[in-house]
Amino acid sequence: MLHPQQTSFVMYDEEFQRISVVIEKLLRESNAKVIFLVDKNGQLIAGCGETEHLDTTSLASLTAGNIAATGGLAKLIGEKEFSILFHEGEKDNIHISIVAQRVILVVIFDHRSSLGLVRLRVKKASEELAKIFQDLAVKTAEMEKTGNADSPFAEITDDDIDNLFS
Amino acid sequence: MSFINYASREINCKIVYYGPGLCGKTTNLQFVYQKTAPDAKGKMISLATETERTLFFDFLPLALGEIRGFKTRFHLYTVPGQVFYDASRKLILKGVDGVVFVADSQEERLDANIESMENLKVNLEEQGYELEKLPFVIQYNKQDLPNCSPLEELRELLNPNNVLEFTACAQTGEGVFETLKAVAKLILLELKKGGAGA
Numbered sequence: 201m202l203h204p205q206q207t208s209f210v211m212y213d214e215e216f217q218r219i220s221v222v223i224e225k226l227l228r229e230s231n232a233k234v235i236f237l238v239d240k241n242g243q244l245i246a247g248c249g250e251t252e253h254l255d256t257t258s259l260a261s262l263t264a265g266n267i268a269a270t271g272g273l274a275k276l277i278g279e280k281e282f283s284i285l286f287h288e289g290e291k292d293n294i295h296i297s298i299v300a301q302r303v304i305l306v307v308i309f310d311h312r313s314s315l316g317l318v319r320l321r322v323k324k325a326s327e328e329l330a331k332i333f334q335d336l337a338v339k340t341a342e343m344e345k346t347g348n349a350d351s352p353f354a355e356i357t358d359d360d361i362d363n364l365f366s
Numbered sequence: 367m368s369f370i371n372y373a374s375r376e377i378n379c380k381i382v383y384y385g386p387g388l389c390g391k392t393t394n395l396q397f398v399y400q401k402t403a404p405d406a407k408g409k410m411i412s413l414a415t416e417t418e419r420t421l422f423f424d425f426l427p428l429a430l431g432e433i434r435g436f437k438t439r440f441h442l443y444t445v446p447g448q449v450f451y452d453a454s455r456k457l458i459l460k461g462v463d464g465v466v467f468v469a470d471s472q473e474e475r476l477d478a479n480i481e482s483m484e485n486l487k488v489n490l491e492e493q494g495y496e497l498e499k500l501p502f503v504i505q506y507n508k509q510d511l512p513n514c515s516p517l518e519e520l521r522e523l524l525n526p527n528n529v530l531e532f533t534a535c536a537q538t539g540e541g542v543f544e545t546l547k548a549v550a551k552l553i554l555l556e557l558k559k560g561g562a563g564a
Contacts, residue, residue, distance in 0.1 A: 208370050208560070209367055209369045210370045211369070211370070211372060213373045216373030216374075239369055241460055242441065242461070255409055257427045258409050258411050258427075265413075265423060268457035269422070272453055352370070352433070352434050353377070353433065353436075356434060356558050360433050360434070361433070361555070364438060364550075364554075
């Protein structure tokens with residue numbers, strides 16, 4: 201196993217833009233209301249659509265909890281993971297899928313779309329997203345190796361930290 | 367694992383409050399929630415049973431302000447303390463950046479504290495972490511109660527490595543922010559040491 205406590209998950213502008221393009225395309229092509237991407241640890245990575253009335257931070261955390269709990273269930277019955285979850289509501293539905301074993305793609309849609317359409321479009325978008333996250337992993341590893349990680353925190357002082365709490 | 371987002375200039379870190387059942391993990395978060403300005407906090411989510419025992423986790427997002435142009439956010443989680451929720455506890459530790467162990471200082475909970483601390487170590491190891499290498503602080507809660515174990519005894523049994531420790535009464539808020547600040551500071555120092563990708 202890797203040493204998770206020594207790694208940060210880093211997102212750069214370039215990859216963020218590429219991700220935004222993919223999820224916005226998915227939003228249009230699947231007729232969805234909202235799409236967001238969440239790290240498995242519950243951090244919101246990106247989102248698009250009608251997000252302004254949504255508590256996206258809470259959604260991200262609960263989605264990750266949901267995926268973690270379902271993953272636990274999967275292991276108990278000898279499955280690696282359940283890669284797709286679907287929650288059906290009276291008006292809105294949530295389609296949750298795991299991309300590249302690492303990131304969670306959430307699509308919220310209503311009667312203007314259908315589960316079949318969402319599944320179809322998600323499959324295509326997942327491949328594109330997986331590629332981007334692969335590139336991101338390579339880039340992060342390279343940055344680390346060459347010492348170009350350029351951490352915004354490398355030069356913080358105790359005063360900077362204390363100021364946060366003043 | 368912290369999440370550094372250069373696109374939105376944000377850094378997100380995850381703090382987990384661990385400890386035996388009814389030690390006051392949720393109460394810690396509730397106090398932080400009550401005392402934090404509305405613009406610095408998100409909604410507090412509690413996945414609890416009908417009798418208000420934590421079933422899965424509590425979640426409280428906090429925005430602390432900016433460091434070097436990066437918005438600093440902390441996501442506070444509690445685990446369910448009851449022994450039989452161990453599967454859930456393991457899940458919540460995933461991606462943790464810092465841990466607060468909330469001990470119940472009452473004499474009769476001494477064994478429960480020790481068991482929970484052992485459980486924390488085991489569960490962290492399963493995820494590939496070592497407690498000794500993580501930002502970690504201990505809080506001796508419920509100091510207002512008459513039947514507390516002496517601090518020396520708690521220290522000896524729960525804090526052999528001499529990590530930062532705080533006495534607290536989470537109900538009144540005493541020690542709550544001190545504990546949170548200490549672990550947040552340790553996390554930021556760890557980030558400073560580790561660099562972005564390290």
